[in-house]
Amino acid sequence: MxxxxxxxxxxxxxxxxxxxxxxxxxxxxxxxxxxxxxxxxxxxxxxxxxxxxxxxxxxxxxxxxxxxxxxxxxxxxxxxxxxxxxxxxxxxxxxxxxxxxxxxxxxxxxxxxxxxxxxxxxxxxxxxxxxxxxxxxxxxxxxxxxxxxxxRIDALIATIGYSLLFGFITLVVMVLAVRRGLVVLTNLNAHILAQDPNDLILWQGDQLPKELEPLIASWNQLISKLKEAHRAQQQLIADVAHQMRTPLSSLKMEAELALLEPHPPAVHAALENLNRAASRAVHLAAQLLTLARADQGLQAVGQWQVIDLKTVVSALVEEWSRRAMAQAIDLGFELESALIFANASLLTEAISNLLDNAFEYAGPGSVVTVRCRQAGERVFLDVEDNGPGISPEHRERVWQRFYRADNAPGQGINQGSGLGLAIVAEIAKRHDAVTEILSPMVGRGTRIRLSFHAI
Ligand SMILES: Nc1ncnc2c1ncn2[C@@H]1O[C@H](COP(=O)(O)OP(=O)(O)OP(=O)(O)O)[C@@H](O)[C@H]1O
Ligand SMILES: [Mg+2]
Known part of the structure; x- marks a missing residue:
């Protein structure tokens, strides 16, 4: 080459x-x-x-x-x-x-x-x-x-010695200069490698030589086009998911109604399947919509402001306590005030997905705890359960879209689509927060932690 x-x-x-x-x-x-x-x-x-x-x-x-x-x-x-x-x-x-x-x-x-x-x-x-x-x-x-x-001999020795020394020094300087000059390409390469395909950023290039200006301009043009294409794609997913939710919800409702009506025993199994499939489709459409919104970091889904994480979690206590009672889950909250710069509606989506997983995979009779607290410069949000846990070989991949680990039961009404943790990861990224899968304080189970910058 x-x-x-x-x-x-x-x-x-x-x-x-x-x-x-x-x-x-x-x-x-x-x-x-x-x-x-x-x-x-x-x-x-x-x-x-x-x-x-x-x-x-x-x-x-x-x-x-x-x-x-x-x-x-x-x-x-x-x-x-x-x-x-x-x-x-x-x-x-x-x-x-x-x-x-x-x-x-x-x-x-x-x-x-x-x-x-x-x-x-x-x-x-x-x-x-x-x-x-x-x-x-x-x-x-x-x-x-x-x-x-x-x-003559002295002159010859002096000339050859000088030439060799001069040649060697010049050569070293040339190699260093060329290398130094080409460092800019390495920088460019590092910048390209560091690009997040979901979050392409334009190259500022202040520290670049002006000879590269046309290249950077073309690069930025390409990025702008890609960003536009990506945004359009996300919008399409959001629109499709949104449009599908209504007919899918009616399909699910009709299936539920049909199950309540007297019906021949021969079709009962088929109606059950229809109901489950419709539930899964509704859930998938909802997850896709949330993901597309989180992907775009939609300003439309709410305001970015300094908020107390305790307030955001507290707003979920009532709804999730009801669900916990229904599923015989011991749900506890240990909340301390912790200020962060965040989008409350995106955070609510993230926490709901974590609770959803804890309920789904730890199952009835389990203990689920939500904690938030500030420690120095960081603010931690932990959702912990004493379920089967996520084995180390899956811990990286469960954050990927549509990835489900083998332990996923898939029996619940909210049949998993493998998007929950991907949504959490996307929302965490929007908040510049770090996601971690930890082991619980005691015993088996899962502890998922989001750590934010404290205000
Ligand atoms: N609390 C948990 N305990 C055990 N396994 C978990 C837990 N949370 C997630 N997992 C594993 O991680 C996988 C990915 O979770 P994720 O929430 O992304 O998808 P899902 O729950 O299968 O589908 P969705 O959330 O879209 O309904 C799950 O299939 C499950 O195997
Ligand atoms: Mg999930």
Whole structure:
């Protein structure tokens, strides 16, 4: 697959690899040229020094130098040095005759450098013309290449070392820069992954580079369209559920009436089934409607305000106590004042679903307790029963829509549709509350906890 990182790095590294040798060659040349010129200049100094020992005695040119002076002038730490002094007629006045070749003519005060050989040594030879008598004397100074070669080697090592270091640092900086630049994609990715499909949010993107603006704009457009499509879908579900409730309720009523009327025993079982199916359908329609409303976080279902959770639960005491009596359930409330920012009608739906489950699954004779209290920054709402409990392997999945655990009896009139806890989860999410399935304080059973931010 095409990698942006690799492509960027290639576009940076290939030019670097091409430029680096060229820069290194220039650098090498810049080091070696002045160093060589400096060494050549030293030869020039020697030539000038030797020129002082040429004497002109009325037309007779002589060269006189003490052995000591000669040694002083022509001794070098690393190179071997030779010289030759020629009079205007080309006769050797002093020095090494073998330096005579190749023959050259130089003007007075003219310098010429040539390469030659002597005693198997490659030599750098300076030919210098100095006025003497009626003509021009020639001084030839030769030097082996030890110093020059050393300069080249030193320059080469310095250049290669510098290039490697520079290349390495540049490479590291490039890799870091590309990585740093691409972090933005990781952020984008994290943002996309963090999106809740039911609650898509637009990308603010303040911390993003402006190059990504078109992408973010398109992304936000897409999100807006998806949100609209999702909202329309939720609305459709809510509308359908709402529309179905009336005919389903009449169907259920008719089935109940038919059961009360005298009827042939042969159809009794069929009427019972019809009644049960109608009850299930009414319940499903009601649950779907609640879920669709909770999904949309409908403002229409009531106000969001600071309320006392105790008040919300207290409003349910009467209705649920009646049901508890009818089903021989020991229902208790332990309520303390606890302020939260909430939507009372959504909360009522959530608590009703939790009580519904406790009644349904713990069954007659069981003990069900509702508690609410504040502890520091949190407000807890617990609905606890001493029924069969929810085994750990189901605890994650029971929050999913239409999921029912194996223990679900499904015998009651409110036949389960697997939406109750999904509704609770959705409502909890709207309240930024955390849902947990805990074990009861003592014995077996289920304790479902919603924990809210306290005000
Ligand atoms: N208090 C409880 N005790 C034991 N099991 C429970 C309890 N509450 C929920 N469950 C299990 O979790 C499953 C999912 O519950 P949920 O309320 O979502 O669906 P339901 O009760 O089957 O249907 P609905 O609530 O839509 O009528 C249930 O089928 C049941 O197995
Ligand atoms: Mg339920």
């Amino acid at each position: 095409y990698s942006l990182k690799r492509s960027l790095l290639l576009w940076l590294i290939i030019p670097l690899l091409l430029i680096l040798p060229a820069v290194s060659a220039i650098q090498y040349w810049l080091i070696v040229t002045p160093a060589k010129a400096e060494i050549d200049a030293q030869l020039g100094d020697f030539a000038l020094a030797l020129a002082r020992f040429i004497h002109d005695d009325n037309g007779t040119v002589t060269f006189k130098i003490s052995a000591q002076a000669e040694k002083l002038l022509l001794t070098d730490q690393s190179d071997k040095e030779y010289f030759l002094v020629l009079d205007p007629a080309g006769r050797a006045l002093a020095g090494d005759e073998q330096l005579r070749d190749p023959p050259l003519v130089v003007a007075p005060d003219e310098w010429q450098f040539i390469d030659g050989h002597l005693h198997q040594h490659r030599l750098r030879i300076l030919v210098f013309g100095t006025p003497c008598g009626a003509g021009v004397c020639q001084i030839r100074i030769a030097e082996t290449f030890v110093k020059r070669n050393q300069v």
